[in-house]
Amino acid sequence: MATLDADLIARKLGYAASGDLILHLPLRYQDETRLTPLRDVRMGVDVLVEGVVLHAEVQMQPRRQLLVEIAESAAPGSAHLYFRLLHFYPSQISQLQPGVRVRLFGEVKPGFFGAEMVHPQLRVVRDNTPLVATLTPIYPAVAAFSQNAIRKAVEIALRQADLSETLPQKLLDSLQLPGFAEALNALHHPQPDADLNALETQATPAWQRIKFDELLAQQLSLRLAAQQRQKLHAVALNHAQELEQRLLAALPFALTRAQTRALAEIHRDLAKPHPMNRLLQGDVGSGKTLVAALTLLPALAAGGQVAVMAPTEILAEQLYLKMHEWLVPLGMQVAWIAAATKGKTKKEALARIASGEINVAVGTHALFQTGVSFANLTLTVVDEQHRFGVGQRLALREKGGFTDANHMPHLLMMSATPIPRSLAMSYYADLDVSVIDELPPGRTPINTKVMSLKRRDEVIGRLRDYCLSGAQAYWVCPLVEESEKLQLRAAEESHAELVDLLPELNIGLVHGRMKGEEKAAAMAAFKAGELNLLVATTVIEVGVDVPNAALMVIEHAERYGLAQLHQLRGRVGRGARESTCLLLYGDALSDSGRQRLRVIKENSDGFAIAREDLKLRGPGEFMGARQSGQQILRFANLETDLDLLEAARNTAEHLLARQPEVANRHLARWLPRGLDYLRA
Ligand code: ADP
Ligand code: MG
Numbered sequence: 001m002a003t004l005d006a007d008l009i010a011r012k013l014g015y016a017a018s019g020d021l022i023l024h025l026p027l028r029y030q031d032e033t034r035l036t037p038l039r040d041v042r043m044g045v046d047v048l049v050e051g052v053v054l055h056a057e058v059q060m061q062p063r064r065q066l067l068v069e070i071a072e073s074a075a076p077g078s079a080h081l082y083f084r085l086l087h088f089y090p091s092q093i094s095q096l097q098p099g100v101r102v103r104l105f106g107e108v109k110p111g112f113f114g115a116e117m118v119h120p121q122l123r124v125v126r127d128n129t130p131l132v133a134t135l136t137p138i139y140p141a142v143a144a145f146s147q148n149a150i151r152k153a154v155e156i157a158l159r160q161a162d163l164s165e166t167l168p169q170k171l172l173d174s175l176q177l178p179g180f181a182e183a184l185n186a187l188h189h190p191q192p193d194a195d196l197n198a199l200e201t202q203a204t205p206a207w208q209r210i211k212f213d214e215l216l217a218q219q220l221s222l223r224l225a226a227q228q229r230q231k232l233h234a235v236a237l238n239h240a241q242e243l244e245q246r247l248l249a250a251l252p253f254a255l256t257r258a259q260t261r262a263l264a265e266i267h268r269d270l271a272k273p274h275p276m277n278r279l280l281q282g283d284v285g286s287g288k289t290l291v292a293a294l295t296l297l298p299a300l301a302a303g304g305q306v307a308v309m310a311p312t313e314i315l316a317e318q319l320y321l322k323m324h325e326w327l328v329p330l331g332m333q334v335a336w337i338a339a340a341t342k343g344k345t346k347k348e349a350l351a352r353i354a355s356g357e358i359n360v361a362v363g364t365h366a367l368f369q370t371g372v373s374f375a376n377l378t379l380t381v382v383d384e385q386h387r388f389g390v391g392q393r394l395a396l397r398e399k400g401g402f403t404d405a406n407h408m409p410h411l412l413m414m415s416a417t418p419i420p421r422s423l424a425m426s427y428y429a430d431l432d433v434s435v436i437d438e439l440p441p442g443r444t445p446i447n448t449k450v451m452s453l454k455r456r457d458e459v460i461g462r463l464r465d466y467c468l469s470g471a472q473a474y475w476v477c478p479l480v481e482e483s484e485k486l487q488l489r490a491a492e493e494s495h496a497e498l499v500d501l502l503p504e505l506n507i508g509l510v511h512g513r514m515k516g517e518e519k520a521a522a523m524a525a526f527k528a529g530e531l532n533l534l535v536a537t538t539v540i541e542v543g544v545d546v547p548n549a550a551l552m553v554i555e556h557a558e559r560y561g562l563a564q565l566h567q568l569r570g571r572v573g574r575g576a577r578e579s580t581c582l583l584l585y586g587d588a589l590s591d592s593g594r595q596r597l598r599v600i601k602e603n604s605d606g607f608a609i610a611r612e613d614l615k616l617r618g619p620g621e622f623m624g625a626r627q628s629g630q631q632i633l634r635f636a637n638l639e640t641d642l643d644l645l646e647a648a649r650n651t652a653e654h655l656l657a658r659q660p661e662v663a664n665r666h667l668a669r670w671l672p673r674g675l676d677y678l679r680a
Contacts (some may be wrong), residue, residue: 006153006605012142013150016673021157023208024150025187026137026637028200033131033192039071039079041115050103050125051081056096069113070104073304081108082116099126106424134189135196154188164215168659173214176205176646182210200637204654211636212644217670218633222664225572226277226430227656232408234275237380239267240301244294245328251290258282258438259291265434266295266412270379276410282436283444283571283606284416287543289319292381292434295412299330300359304378307396307409308362311384312337313516314523314539319383320362332359337367340516373399379410392581416570416606417563422478428602437607446573446581448601450557453584459553460501467505467532472549476568478556479510487537488513494555495535505532512539538564540571547575557583557600558593562613565600592616596658614639 013024018179031543036047051070055074059067072078085092096102107121139150163181172179178186186206190199198204199637202211205482226655248255255263262280269276271332282288289550296306308323310316327334335349335358351359363372365382377400397408451459475626477494499507508522508531516546518537527532534540534549538560553573555567565583573579599612637642655663 006156009145009150009153012144013140017536018153019161020156021154022161022184023210023454023634024139024154024157026139027191029135029194029196030105030138031192033133035103035131037079037301038081038115040082043108043115043497045108046105046107047106048103048131049081050101053097053098053100054080056093058093065601066093066096067172067540068102068488072100080114082111082113083120083122084111084116084118085122085208086119092609100125103129107201110117123564134191135194137188143619152488157243158184158188166662166669168662172209172470172649175651177212178205179211180209180213182206188665194664202637209634209642211641213226213649213666213670214633214635215641215645215648216651218669219648220656220667221671222430223652223656224667229277229408229430230274232275232406233273233404234300234408235299235304236273237270237298237304237378237410238270240297243301244298246330247294247326249296250326253440256287256365256440257292257437258436258439262434262436263293263294267431268289269432270295270410272296276379276412276432277281277430278338278412278432278434280412280414280434280436282414282416283439284438284567285439286416287440288414288416288436289322290326292319292383292412292414293323295381296323296327296360296379298325299379299410300330301379304376305356305374306360306381307368307372307374307377308360308381309365309383310362311365312539313364314510314519314544315383316362316364316367317523318545323360323362327360333357334362336362337361337363337372337514338520339364339367339561347555350631351552365427368399370397373401375401377401377409381414382413384415385413385490399641414538417569417610430623440590442576442580443573444576445604446569447577448569448581448583448604450585450597450601453555456555459584460498461531462555464502464504466482466551471532471551472526472529472531473553474540474549474571475533476540476552476554477535477537479538479559481559483511487511491535491537498533498535502533506530506535507535510539511537521616533680538568540568545569545574546571548577549575550575550579551582552580553582553584555584556586557597558585558589560596562596562599562616565596566609567607569600570606 010016010018010021010024013021015021015024016337030046034048034466035050036048038051041047051072052074054071056066056068061063063086067082068085069080069082070081077648080600083106103123103125104117106117106122108115108117110116130422137151137154137579138147139154141147141150144151162563163184165180169179181205185211186194186204187199190196195204200208209255231271261281265274266278269278279525280288280291282291292308299306308316308319317336317338320334324334324336329674333352335353337346337349341349346376349358350371350373352363354375361372361374377396380396380617400407400409423615434534436572463473475494475498476493477487480490488511495507495509498505508526510519510522514522522531522534523544524547525531529548550572551570554560554565554568560568569581572581583600585593585597595616599616603609603612645658652663655666
């Protein structure tokens, strides 16, 4: 096969070049190294057999097929076997003449005439055609190419690519890992006695080596990115004692120990002349917003500007209200740029940000991507996001008003979705993490109940009494993932029905298709207590804070993911009132749906729920749910390969400190196109 074809196949399989095919690793193998005599075949087992055709005929019943009978030899009484071809060419009918020798690979099943194979892999052979010496790899394939074509392309890659060792033998010995070329050979061409089960579950030393290499490359690249960050400049900020005391004095409560600790970690970062890159993790309701406000103070005291971003309008407005409440009394100018702000008002607001008159600008991400520029952006706070990619940071820097190209604002990200340890260790190696692991005192635990939607009427009846007693409630509509339009309809239907059934109550509605100001008006009315009940879609999922709301009903809760349910439920249990969350499930409750509801009912701690989530779904999906769906790792599995991850982490540290040339060599193989691995 020409190299050109190998390149084409590589590209179709999603690689940049044919050389990458060395790491196109088999899914499984088939054993064509030995022939099983026809008399020894066992039912239900894949085998390679050989025989001579006795008889072949096209049958029309029950469907068109070519039925062929073969025998061990022409001698009378020798064992025989049937096979059927469901798709065949006319040439095959003439080819399969009596006496022709064929080799078949496939599963033997009991058939109408005895043992048979349905649509085996078939090859016409001469007497004594040699067998292959190693197991035959079955590769992940794309429709256009046969296994044979892919195998050939991989062979070309293995012959032409550089398989030289990147790692010192001493290191490999200490980790008990095979050499790179040896590992590839063991994966592409396993010996006949290889442990197929171990190969397929990726548990052999060869697999360990490949996974280790991948993890090591990832660790190296993340560490290099962190080192790069150390070369960037940021304004070193001092603790703003006076402003902080004034803000805290105005609060009706004191900081929790966990908030104080997180803040101290943040202050240490801010005091350095390099940009902070810190994630503040804390369960829903743990009080991250206040920590964010306190984080702004050193920047504001130094005369710098701050951008505060949230993923949705509702959240941005909530943040704005808090920042306004806490910072305006300190003499700060706080601006909210809503999507609906248009024309002259918007122009003026943007001009005041650009001139530096505004100290704190709050808005959605989308908003900051267009039109906003700052006089001296010193700090950025991003709510409800635990991955703010290099690209996004660079884009923000452009707007920061810096003359020094190496200048970068400090960055604080906040998220209630806890990152499991393995992910934090691996994917966030260049990120510092603070955790608020304690809720403010006085919270009453949320009572979570799971019940059938058949009891919906009863629930609505109780809702009436509940709201008439002065408490407020959320009604979360069923999730409709297929289309926003249907989601909207579901929300409007639920709203109309509840308005109809509960005429005594004031019932509002918020959903994703509403205009920003409509949403804001509904939220404000709910917050002010003018509405008893708020019918909502997941737009209320994050950040919404109405302490008087203490009951939440989630219709078709089984359709939601765990993280979503936990976030939704976190909207109640924010005040002193005892809170309840009712999870209503529909008839078509799947096993996994049932499991999710059980996890939510039994756990209130977001970290525990995230762990369960990881167990139920695996880390790829865990990330995918909230992130761009980008693949984390090709070979290593963060759940099962934690030991390798630890080893890779230690090795990366060691290599960068002592043997940078080894680190470079390894990165050149695994990330030949540079650090773009990191951008997302
Ligand atoms: P989240 O971490 O989910 O963003 P919020 O910042 O919205 O949580 O805080 C939830 C509620 O707790 C808010 O009403 C906030 O004012 C309140 N809160 C924050 N810190 C404390 C504290 N130390 N003591 C009591 N209440 C607090
Ligand atoms: Mg929040």
